[in-house]
Amino acid sequence: MNAITMQQVSKAYTPKKRAVDSLNITLEKGEVFGFLGPNGAGKTTTVKLLNGMLLPTEGNLSVFGLDPGKNPEQLHALAGVVTEHAQMYQHLTGLENLVFYGTLFGLGAGESRKRALHLLEQLELSEAGDQKLAAYSTGMRQRLSLARALIHRPQILFLDEPTSGLDPESAQNVHTMIRRLAKDQGITVFLCTHQLRYAQEICTRYGLMDEGRLIAEGTLKSLCTSVCPGITLKLKARNIPSHLPLRETKAMTYEADIRSEEEIPSLVRQIVEAGGEVYHVSAQLPTLEDIYFTLTRKEAAK
Numbered sequence: 001m002n003a004i005t006m007q008q009v010s011k012a013y014t015p016k017k018r019a020v021d022s023l024n025i026t027l028e029k030g031e032v033f034g035f036l037g038p039n040g041a042g043k044t045t046t047v048k049l050l051n052g053m054l055l056p057t058e059g060n061l062s063v064f065g066l067d068p069g070k071n072p073e074q075l076h077a078l079a080g081v082v083t084e085h086a087q088m089y090q091h092l093t094g095l096e097n098l099v100f101y102g103t104l105f106g107l108g109a110g111e112s113r114k115r116a117l118h119l120l121e122q123l124e125l126s127e128a129g130d131q132k133l134a135a136y137s138t139g140m141r142q143r144l145s146l147a148r149a150l151i152h153r154p155q156i157l158f159l160d161e162p163t164s165g166l167d168p169e170s171a172q173n174v175h176t177m178i179r180r181l182a183k184d185q186g187i188t189v190f191l192c193t194h195q196l197r198y199a200q201e202i203c204t205r206y207g208l209m210d211e212g213r214l215i216a217e218g219t220l221k222s223l224c225t226s227v228c229p230g231i232t233l234k235l236k237a238r239n240i241p242s243h244l245p246l247r248e249t250k251a252m253t254y255e256a257d258i259r260s261e262e263e264i265p266s267l268v269r270q271i272v273e274a275g276g277e278v279y280h281v282s283a284q285l286p287t288l289e290d291i292y293f294t295l296t297r298k299e300a301a302k
């Protein structure tokens with residue numbers, strides 16, 4: 001059974017405009033799906049549809065075989081959600097909040113407390129566990145919100161910008177934890193994020209949204225091939241004859257456009273045979289950021 005199936009799903013808040021337009025997405029169990037796109041692209045709306053917080057205007061969707069709109073309770077037993085504005089209780093401590101949600105999800109009081117203490121430790125909130133939420137910083141709230149989402153050991157996590165407002169170190173920790181959850185426990189993750197560098201480290205596949213539509217989808221490798229097929233080769237070298245297909249960008253620094261890494265040895269041989277001296281060669285594969293900007297620029301030009 002797929003973790004997520006969306007078929008031709010659309011959501012229109014107003015009759016004129018579709019916030020999500022004919023979306024088709026399938027996620028297998030254990031995937032870490034990076035859902036990317038500029039503000040207003042429809043990411044949060046998609047997460048809300050998948051959680052039963054909104055009903056689609058058209059189309060079919062299921063999460064572990066459940067229709068989110070019709071089986072919200074069964075779905076919430078399987079799913080953990082971190083939204084941009086997590087609702088928790090200001091007058092309770094971090095620990096009390098987690099225990100409250102644990103028991104709400106049907107864990108016993110003892111089990112809830114055990115899970116809560118474990119998660120507080122994992123998210124580096126042990127010391128803050130006894131402080132009231134009102135005293136928490138944005139970063140602490142975000143991490144507590146992730147702990148809350150995990151309290152009942154969900155099979156799927158929906159994370160809507162879980163690291164916005166976190167300092168780089170906390171963001172790194174949250175990403176490390178997400179990767180560990182996926183790797184060790186096989187949790188499926190649907191991650192909306194703007195942090196492309198982290199996304200590239202932890203996601204197994206990506207979907208890129210723009211104005212409600214999925215404009216590209218695939219692994220980093222498949223997106224590289226279809227979106228940024230070339231590789232830029234950078235060389236630190238001297239005396240490269242001008243007839244070779246390299247451009248000098250600054251002193252002793254050259255670039256060449258190649259199609260695959262297979263072309264590197266013969267290019268280097270040609271340089272050396274022509275009297276050039278090579279000190280360093282590196283192939284710059286496109287990053288997720290390169291792919292993202294290439295695609296969004298293409299859309300903007302349409």
Ligand SMILES: Nc1ncnc2c1ncn2[C@@H]1O[C@H](COP(=O)(O)OP(=O)(O)O)[C@@H](O)[C@H]1O
Nearest residue numbers: 013014019037038039040041042043044045046
């Ligand atoms: N409750 C709402 N009522 C009307 N329009 C909304 C509502 N929520 C979001 N939208 C609109 O839907 C579009 C998609 O928004 P959203 O899903 O929040 O995008 P993202 O999370 O990618 O930034 C935007 O144009 C936004 O203004």
Ligand SMILES: [Mg+2]
Nearest residue numbers: 043044045160
């Ligand atoms: Mg959003």
